Amino acid sequence: MPYPLLIPPTEIISMKKLNFITWLFVATLAGCQQQPKEAITTPLHQMYSEAWKFYAGEGVDSLWQNPDYNDAAWQTVSDLQLLKDQYVALKNGFGWxxxxxxxxxxxxxxxxEQGGITLHLAKFAAAEEVYFNGQLIGKTGNFPPDYTGYNDGERSYFIPEEAIRPNSDNVIAIKFFDGWSAGGFLASGTTEPFSLSSASTPDKVELTIAVADSDYIFLSPGPVKVSVSIENKNAWAVEGVLTIKLTTDTHDSITTYKLPLTIKGKTTCSDNLKAFNSLTFAPGFYRYEVSFSRKxxxxxxKEISLLIGVDPEKINSPVDAQADFKEFWDNNLQELAKVKPHYKLTLQPEYSKLDYNIYVVEMRSFGNELIRGYYAQPKKEGKHPIIVEYMGYGSLPYPPNQTWDGFAYFILSIRGQALNxxxxxxxxxWITSGLDNKDYYYYRGAFMDVVRALDFVSxxxxxAADKIGVRGGSQGGALSFVAASLDKRVKAAAPNIPFLSDYRDYFKIAPWPRSDFDAYVQAHPEAKWDDIYTLLSYFDIKNLAQWITCPLIMGFGVQDNVCPPHINFAAYNQVKSEKHWVAGAEYGHSTGAAYYDEVMQFFKDKLK
Incomplete structure (x- = not known):
């Protein structure tokens, strides 16, 4: 009969600022007894032509996923080329x-024989729903307004036999979103990215991790509880090894456990398979890497990786500002004030049909640089609060809100980006431009552009110049910190997934932008890392954040590997004014609709 298994800790790890003691409990593994092995065969692949039908748009309430829909009017594209290389654009980030x-x-x-087949998309971006004969067979990520972040990994989806027409036409429909680029198939070359294959045993094994805290952020004194579930959809038993690796977010190994398992066909090891039920962590973020492999x-x-956070407001990322830090920024502000902005507004009639007149604004900024932005001037009379929005790194330009919601809007394009x-x-x-001298570094002027935007709206x-709020995501999140730090005209700040923070730790956690700096150092042998970090300290929002005096709300994605939560809190924890944060548990480089709704209420409360 099944019996409880107790696996005591194999070691006690002592690390700087981390005392970790763990017990792994695996109790009453129902359905995990010895079963016959499957016959292991090489999957059979069927390849198809590169041609797909394509249409730009979201297709709300459409029938585009239905097999009987007539797509003859859609354009033909290739899955061997990026859409942008075929001069194909998305509509509001969506395509089919x-x-x-x-x-x-x-x-x-x-x-x-296998009870279904497997659909392979190879590398694909960035979030999608896949339909087979009108039936949703799988998805990656979520669409806006609940976008969970960019994903460009390889895709495989199991199609059950009952969804397939074996002797007839079958229709595959893929709805996808990519707000950063053209999206879709990322193959480029001669290897066909799409195929169907016979299903293999791994295609019918599901591995999930359940986290006891809904936002994946655990606060003292409560314990950290994470459990693992394995579902075997095959008719036969699978025999393998469950491996659980625990690391810090900087990829320092803490411990690894391996557990042999045999799971009967059509059964699940779930409620009674619980891992790491009693944990003690220092403040920080931790990565669980869980895999189930053939013995x-x-x-x-299957394999999964996810992060959880523990007491993030207690993370210690001390300020490393140089002695002349404040003098440097005071001098920059004085230099900006000498530049006459020469504002020029050009009406955009196509965007001005509703409750705002939308203008492209041109103005001179630091170093006499000409920069631009979109201004939404309310048609409603009176003085209005305004939200100044700063954009993400490399984002394409977009117009402001056009339906009245109580605010005017200005969306800035900093130098060299978006409208510029x-x-x-x-x-x-941009992030390595002028890296040899802080006086010529790109973000010196860009940070002054942030202030010039406040000059314009004021x-x-x-x-109402006493009712200015700022917001933005990623680079825009960092620039929101900059605005609130350097200019007291900002009365409320809502950064999310902020960039440009805590560079020494940042470069240990995420592959980019460290990769851009590595390329710079390789191209400039005279460059020294200590000198680079010294320069970056002048442009680190954790060093600026100590000057913020207005209320602030920060959103972050716990799974973000572009602007990881550790660097978000490096800046947030330096803010001394009223503040709070909102976590997106399963979100990557995004925060979702709940955060947006809370931000809008925040602005309404603070900019009355």
């Missing part, structure tokens, strides 16, 4: 692919 396929006799036979083999059935991209004269990677007679 459709393709009609048939199964050959060998694949039909394999389908009957005595390199074949991985056609006139960019900086190095291709000059407008229809704007």
């Amino acid at each position: 692919y459709r393709k009609t396929v048939q199964l050959n006799e060998k694949l039909q036979t394999a389908m009957h 005595d083999s390199t074949v991985v059935y 991209l056609p006139y960019n004269h900086y190095e291709p990677n 000059s407008r007679p229809e704007i």
